[in-house]
Amino acid sequence: MNMPSRPSWGARSIFKAREEANQLICCVIGDGKGIDFWKQPWHPDGFISHLYPEGRILNTLPQSTTVDNLLSNGEWIPTNQRTLPGLHPILNSALIIPGNHNQVIWKPHVNGNFTLTSACWIPPDEGRFKLNSDTSLCQTEVAIGGLVRDSNSSNITAFSINMPPKSIQELEMQAILVGPASARKLGLNHLWIESDSLFAINAINGKIKCLWKQIPILFNLKALLSEFQSWKITHIWREANSAPDLVSKTNCCIKVEDLPPSNLPPDLMALVLDDSSGTLYTRL
Template identity: 40%
Template sequence: MNKRYHGNQPRHKQQILHSIFSIITLRLSFLQLEDPRTQRNIIIAEFFVFQVNTDVAIHGDNAGLGGLIRDLSGKEVAAFSVKLPAKEIHVLEMKAILLGARLAAEKGLTYTLLESDSLTAVNVINDDRTCPWKAISVIADIRDALLCLDNWKLSNVWREANVAADFLSKPTCSIEGVDIPVVDLPIDLLDIIVADSNGTLYPRL
């Protein structure tokens, strides 16, 4: 379009499609993904710069909320690991998404993809399902945080592709905070992040 406005010859639609495919392929190659053909990987590479994954783990009367922010190359940008009293799981999943959205907003991140393995929480926030009354205030806070992000999308992700956030939500996680310095991330988590960037999926037991 820009070239056409500047007087150059218009390109055939096949040339345009080939150009788009080449750009996507190049960016996926930069991500070093094993399977660049999946729809999720194409969406990440083409439209987003930062990826926020969140998760929740419940252990008796306690719950852990974990989240990790990475850039396009898969390098960690920020993380959080917070302990709270155990409540309804879907509300906790929404609170984890809230913490991730707020952390991304505080860091001024743009073109942000937020991912949670809670389909219920994702559907409620995306207005695809009626909001439980217990979560009304959390949903309002999430939408306020999302307004601070220039471009964002909230999607559901397989649990097997959400292992880094799961690690941060576990009681065995050795760090805690709403904005954990990346230099303090455990070695075990860094290994997971590298494997995830390479397309490895870990079955969660």
């Protein structure tokens, strides 16, 4: 289904959600029947039209091609290297179980099952880093904290600082601002930022207007992000954002200004290990 020529706000939202969901699904190929070779995200690395655009440009495979057209007895039919150079190695990384039905996999779930009642921490791609931040209020103390992690959580940097009392929205945006500054000090060029503050995410992405007090924070953040080669910022459910929450609470409660990777508290390391193993957290 294609987007209407004059879509409503609801239609645009649905199509945008579909694009985001497509990045989180792939298929275990059985017979390959009914799977559009070009237009469906059946490959674990995304759309074939993005992985191998030459095929569409050269028009060597019709737009109507389905995956089963290129399979025989569970094996990929050898392709002509003159007309489709480099396609076969891409196909060989697909997931195939001959004789089974095609199965859709929801990548955020450790078992591949789709669910809306739980949440998990999704690691960044290999070679990229992810920043999660949060804010904690402990009696009269306020602190912000965060974690920068790589794809397998083997490289971890934590930060946490005390803050003067402000509105929770300002603090959440401030927490996001401090994170990229720490990432730049580490020499990182590609960053995925996550926060459980939907207000902050929407304000940074330009979906809503922030209050005048928050404009300087937003301005400084965008200036800082422009120094990265690539970046994106998305929302994460609070239940899957417990690690940075604990970092901020640690600073708030025991006055730790710096949390070096070699000295992370055991309870924080336990949360990091749970996140990296794909643990599902029940949403409340």
